[in-house]
Amino acid sequence: MSDPDLMQKVISLAKRRGFVFQSSEIYGGLKSCYDYGPMGAELKRNIMAEWWRSMVYEREDIVGLDASIIMHPKVWQASGHVANFSDPLVDCLACRVRFRADKAPKVEKGSEVAYKKEGKALRATANRSYVCPACGSPELSEERRFNLMFRTFLGPVDPVGALADKLAGRSLSAQEIREIAEGELAPATVYLRPETAQAMFVQFENVQQSLSLKVPFGIAQQGRSFRNEVTVEHFIFRSCEFEQMEMEFFVKPGTQKEWLAYWTEQRLGWYRRFSNRPEDFRLRQHAKDELAHYAEDCYDVEYRYPWGYDELEGIASRTDYDLKQHAKFSGKDLSYFDPAETDPATGKVGRRYVPYVIEPAAGATRALLVYLLDAYCEEQGQDAKGEAKTRVLLKLHPRLAPIKVAVLPLVRKDGMPEAARAIVSEFLKSGVKAKYDDNTAIGKRYARHDEVGTPWCLTVDGQTLQDGTVTLRDRDTTAQRRIKVAEARQTIQDLLNRAG
Numbered sequence: 040m041s042d043p044d045l046m047q048k049v050i051s052l053a054k055r056r057g058f059v060f061q062s063s064e065i066y067g068g069l070k071s072c073y074d075y076g077p078m079g080a081e082l083k084r085n086i087m088a089e090w091w092r093s094m095v096y097e098r099e100d101i102v103g104l105d106a107s108i109i110m111h112p113k114v115w116q117a118s119g120h121v122a123n124f125s126d127p128l129v130d131c132l133a134c135r136v137r138f139r140a141d142k143a144p145k146v147e148k149g150s151e152v153a154y155k156k157e158g159k160a161l162r163a164t165a166n167r168s169y170v171c172p173a174c175g176s177p178e179l180s181e182e183r184r185f186n187l188m189f190r191t192f193l194g195p196v197d198p199v200g201a202l203a204d205k206l207a208g209r210s211l212s213a214q215e216i217r218e219i220a221e222g223e224l225a226p227a228t229v230y231l232r233p234e235t236a237q238a239m240f241v242q243f244e245n246v247q248q249s250l251s252l253k254v255p256f257g258i259a260q261q262g263r264s265f266r267n268e269v270t271v272e273h274f275i276f277r278s279c280e281f282e283q284m285e286m287e288f289f290v291k292p293g294t295q296k297e298w299l300a301y302w303t304e305q306r307l308g309w310y311r312r313f314s315n316r317p318e319d320f321r322l323r324q325h326a327k328d329e330l331a332h333y334a335e336d337c338y339d340v341e342y343r344y345p346w347g348y349d350e351l352e353g354i355a356s357r358t359d360y361d362l363k364q365h366a367k368f369s370g371k372d373l374s375y376f377d378p379a380e381t382d383p384a385t386g387k388v389g390r391r392y393v394p395y396v397i398e399p400a401a402g403a404t405r406a407l408l409v410y411l412l413d414a415y416c417e418e419q420g421q422d423a424k425g426e427a428k429t430r431v432l433l434k435l436h437p438r439l440a441p442i443k444v445a446v447l448p449l450v451r452k453d454g455m456p457e458a459a460r461a462i463v464s465e466f467l468k469s470g471v472k473a474k475y476d477d478n479t480a481i482g483k484r485y486a487r488h489d490e491v492g493t494p495w496c497l498t499v500d501g502q503t504l505q506d507g508t509v510t511l512r513d514r515d516t517t518a519q520r521r522i523k524v525a526e527a528r529q530t531i532q533d534l535l536n537r538a539g
């Protein structure tokens with residue numbers, strides 16, 4: 040049975056052990072913005088490094104890109120984000136909560152629904168197909184479109200000052216002021232990217248030509264994205280600033296179906312590889328009415344969160360829409376010439392076409408939440424005095440774990456700290472994240488490392504100085520065995536490799 044308090048327990052552990060803090064907490068926090076503490080920063084890096092390894096390092100057909108967050112504003116006009124990247128926003132007239140219509144609880148239009156207003160139980164007819172997510176009321180404001188992109192200004196301009204000069208002393212209607220304001224702000228307006236993807240389309244030609252890449256090939260990018268989300272929910276699941284891991288895979292038109300099938304399987308398999316419960320991940324095909332206007336087909340990799348199955352990654356077959364839009368708006372030809380392919384129109388060898396695109400678009404910070412939820416475990420046991428005790432541990436995959444090995448001197452004397460430090464420095468030299476820890480009793484140190492997901496602890500004790508051995512403790516089983524100090528680095532390296 041799943042634990043109803045799992046989310047709260049993970050949020051509390053995330054703060055207690057330095058994974059995730061609320062942004063600007065000493066100032067009361069900033070809604071939906073988060074900071075990743077020492078353990079969270081490592082976990083996020085490890086997730087992103089594993090993605091990069093599987094996408095770029097282990098393949099010959101995908102290359103990386105690191106584009107700027109601020110791009111030419113025309114990019115977002117061409118992509119459709121300026122006109123369409125908006126959510127339907129609704130206010131509940133009963134409890135005043137503001138929410139997204141497309142994410143609200145569904146009801147049958149015309150049915151009678153029960154809800155509460157100021158403590159009173161009421162009933163009313165639903166004249167929409169959804170109700171307020173907070174109080175269940177069908178009394179709702181009109182839907183308004185709200186663009187999710189953050190706007191800012193580029194250059195040494197003060198558009199607000201220029202606007203103030205323009206408006207000073209004039210008597211204008213709200214509509215007139217709005218038009219003047221938009222006109223005055225427009226030349227300096229730029230956007231924080233709401234996704235990393237567009238740079239791969241905009242730089243398609245530069246990347247393809249600089250490396251003479253042949254279709255099919257992909258361009259991968261990781262980095263920050265920003266969305267002024269209407270509703271923020273479930274801790275870091277939906278935040279206003281987050282990290283994405285996206286890849287645009289350019290294919291020959293007509294082959295997109297096979298490549299979509301290939302990438303959905305690859306991506307599902309990738310998530311499952313690092314999980315304790317692979318069955319909690321599944322694929323869901325989008326219904327026709329869910330598809331974005333440019334998408335031919337789309338699957339979500341979904342995870343079984345405490346609130347039910349929900350999105351973790353989207354894998355879309357985007358046709359040639361993006362490259363064609365950018366070609367149209369920039370005036371630059373973004374087609375590809377394949378010298379070996381026969382042109383179906385002429386029957387001659389050599390074909391020019393605009394590639395189709397398969398896009399696996401993942402959230403790195405959302406994946407971090409998923410792996411914390413997947414790893415959180417409680418085990419009933421006994422402490423040294425035989426009293427009942429709950430052991431909390433994070434069964435993180437060793438490749439994702441922030442610290443791979445903790446080296447613990449049993450006591451702070453008799454040469455044990457020196458021996459432990461020497462072992463740590465061996466690990467650090469070989470690039471394995473090890474941590475020296477001599478703080479508090481050994482049992483507490485094991486508990487602390489169980490909670491941050493450290494897969495192995497090496498304990499230096501009196502015997503170490505006599506026979507050159509240490510105990511190796513396994514996080515998941517707590518089993519201990521003695522190994523030679525001289526072989527410690529290789530043993531941990533082998534265990535890491537074996538974890539896959």
Ligand code: ATP
Pocket residue numbers: 234266268275276277278279280281282283350351352353400401402403404405406
């Ligand atoms: P949703 O329907 O949940 O708003 P989306 O379908 O708009 O998400 P995409 O644009 O496909 O999301 O983004 C790709 C991935 O980026 C998502 O699957 C998710 O993992 C991540 N992501 C998107 N928005 C956010 C956010 N506000 N906070 C954290 N991660 C996000």
